[in-house]
Amino acid sequence: MSNNHDHSHEEHAEITHDEKPGYYEILEISIREILIEKQLIKAEEIRKQIEVLDSRSPVLGSKLVAKAWLDDAFRERLLADGNSAAEEMGITIYDDTAFTVLEDTETLHHMIVCTLCSCYPRAVLGLPPDWYKSKEYRIRAVHEPRAVLKEFGTVIPNSVQIQINDSTANQRYMVLPLRPKGSENFTIDQLEAIVTRDAMIGVALISL
């Protein structure tokens, strides 16, 4: 396990939240209610946005991957212009951010990070895991990726180059992982089912 010392996110994770609200939750409730009372926002908007957040999950990204595996023309469009290809599948890349899909090959493996904050392709993967936002991942991914991958149980052979892609507010990335051997006769549903969020971030490979 990790040997975080102070300022660890573990401390926050251990607090159970079926208890009374803490300082920050009270602040959140207060700010929200003040803004509603001042008619700057509506309660309904918050509710709807929570539904939008809940609707985004790695399932969306897996649909892009599975289709790219089966349809070469779509794959080319996806790699050339991720925003347009996502729109084809009914996924809106909001915020006007550029969305680029990076293809893994037999000799090149991609990893995604945001060293400055937590930029992540939320539109296709949902919310990022805590570790993606952690200082340990953000610091170490760019200069010791193989050691980081090993902590995820992922070993990339030395014959394969690893490219780390640093995301920004205006540029989000997703990995198009290698299609695993043995999946040649899979249906699109079966292919979608084997694509994992971690593979689309590049910290895991897809295996059957």
Next chain:
Amino acid sequence: MSSENLVKRLPNDIAGTVCSDKINIVERSLYPWEKRCHALLDVLDYHKIVNTEEKRRGTESIGTEMAAKLSYYEKWIVSASNVLLQKGLISPNDIANKTKEVSDRYGVTL
């Protein structure tokens, strides 16, 4: 160490700095308040009341001690509060009165 290193690297520009800690690979879903906080900032951005850049700047200028000690969404709500105060959209009294009302509602002493 010369102070210019502080200038060359903002507190959040940490890539490749010294870190030997393992990555804490745990999964947890957001607490309800965190999800509401995320939704709140999205709505504020949509209305251009606090846009994403302002929120980001707020979390980056929170100071190294808070940056280290507050969790991800704790930083967001503090940042949003600061930006709203700076813009004069809410007042310190608004916050004082409402947090008192909310904490009384839950039987919590702040």
